[in-house]
Amino acid sequence: MKWNKITIETTTEAEDMLSYELQEMGIEGVEVEDHVPLTEEERKIMYVDLLPDEIAPDDGTAKISCYVDEADDLQVVISKIQAKIVELSAFLPMGSGKITLGETEEEDWINNWKVFFKPFRLDDNIVIKPTWETLEDRKEDDIIIEIDPGTAFGSGSHETTKLCISGLKKYVKEDTEILDVGTGSGILSIIGLKLGAKKALATDIDPNAIRATEENFEINGVTKEMASVHQVNILDEEEAKAFYEMNNGKRYEVVVANILADVIIPLSGIVTPLLKEDGIFITSGIINTMEEPVKEAMLANGFEILEINHMKDWVSIVAKPGK
Numbered sequence: 375m376k377w378n379k380i381t382i383e384t385t386t387e388a389e390d391m392l393s394y395e396l397q398e399m400g401i402e403g404v405e406v407e408d409h410v411p412l413t414e415e416e417r418k419i420m421y422v423d424l425l426p427d428e429i430a431p432d433d434g435t436a437k438i439s440c441y442v443d444e445a446d447d448l449q450v451v452i453s454k455i456q457a458k459i460v461e462l463s464a465f466l467p468m469g470s471g472k473i474t475l476g477e478t479e480e481e482d483w484i485n486n487w488k489v490f491f492k493p494f495r496l497d498d499n500i501v502i503k504p505t506w507e508t509l510e511d512r513k514e515d516d517i518i519i520e521i522d523p524g525t526a527f528g529s530g531s532h533e534t535t536k537l538c539i540s541g542l543k544k545y546v547k548e549d550t551e552i553l554d555v556g557t558g559s560g561i562l563s564i565i566g567l568k569l570g571a572k573k574a575l576a577t578d579i580d581p582n583a584i585r586a587t588e589e590n591f592e593i594n595g596v597t598k599e600m601a602s603v604h605q606v607n608i609l610d611e612e613e614a615k616a617f618y619e620m621n622n623g624k625r626y627e628v629v630v631a632n633i634l635a636d637v638i639i640p641l642s643g644i645v646t647p648l649l650k651e652d653g654i655f656i657t658s659g660i661i662n663t664m665e666e667p668v669k670e671a672m673l674a675n676g677f678e679i680l681e682i683n684h685m686k687d688w689v690s691i692v693a694k695p696g697k
Contacts, residue, residue, distance in 0.1 A: 377441040378448050379476040382455065385469040386410055388462060389436040390687065391661060394532055395458050398558060400582040401440045401451070408436035435469060461636070465663045496536055500565060505593060517568045519561060520593045534658040537683055537690035538562055538632045541656035545628055546571050553626040553648055555608060555641065556633040560587030563601055564594050566628070574601040581605055609640055618647070625649055630656040635664035639671040646676065646695050658690040665689045
């Protein structure tokens with residue numbers, strides 16, 4: 375079996391965001407090549423020790439490579455990537471954006487990297503564990519999330535996910551029902567349920583995300599009584615209307631959206647009917663350069679901002695409907 379390799383020339387400033395977006399598209403095996411020196415902590419974790427003459431000077435450029443099945447329509451994938459590069463260039467230096475192609479006949483490349491993916495802690499007691507690994511240092515109060523990154527959109531290690539989890543830990547109660555908009559792998563719904571939420575409804579516009587979420591629900595013992603997943607674009611007027619009718623006008627204690635600022639801004643104008651009066655709107659996926667526009671949109675749409683949290687270049691804004 376052959377895999378098409380797509381390599382994108384970009385900048386170190388954009389590599390994190392672009393890698394995240396590729397994973398959100400369902401593209402697997404994202405690799406980053408740059409000249410940013412490893413920190414001492416990273417060297418210890420990765421068990422590497424580089425000599426000075428092995429390290430090229432950091433010139434601000436980066437290459438991101440990913441792999442797609444030869445059965446996929448390569449031009450469609452490339453068009454999506456090009457469109458995303460244009461979109462991101464509005465607030466990040468993307469470099470040349472040049473795309474080159476290659477291929478590999480390594481049939482098991484997608485599994486070979488699993489040897490490097492080990493269980494890790496998102497915080498003190500939430501652990502992401504690959505399905506094929508055994509957790510050695512389990513604590514009594516650990517919440518274990520089983521993930522197979524071969525099907526999931528990301529592993530949960532990204533800062534945007536961590537920011538959302540902090541919000542869920544703070545606001546999820548025993549009777550909480552969660553609406554997870556743009557669920558990706560379903561990880562936030564799963565974590566919300568394991569934190570004690572009563573039910574979760576996950577939505578996404580991508581059928582691949584729906585399949586990944588269903589698989590991860592099953593892996594983590596999430597039953598149909600506990601959660602469901604639906605393919606819907608809530609920003610589309612017709613789809614949103616059908617969604618509201620299907621849901622019988624249901625309102626939620628928590629709506630969580632780990633998407634992009636360009637989605638959160640219009641979402642803030644239509645999400646209020648989905649929230650209870652004292653409901654909480656948890657958002658992330660906001661690059662720091664878009665913090666102010668998202669804040670302005672939320673305030674303009676009648677939200678009261680409760681807190682703003684930062685992690686590296688990313689922002690989470692937590693709000694509730696104004697009185």
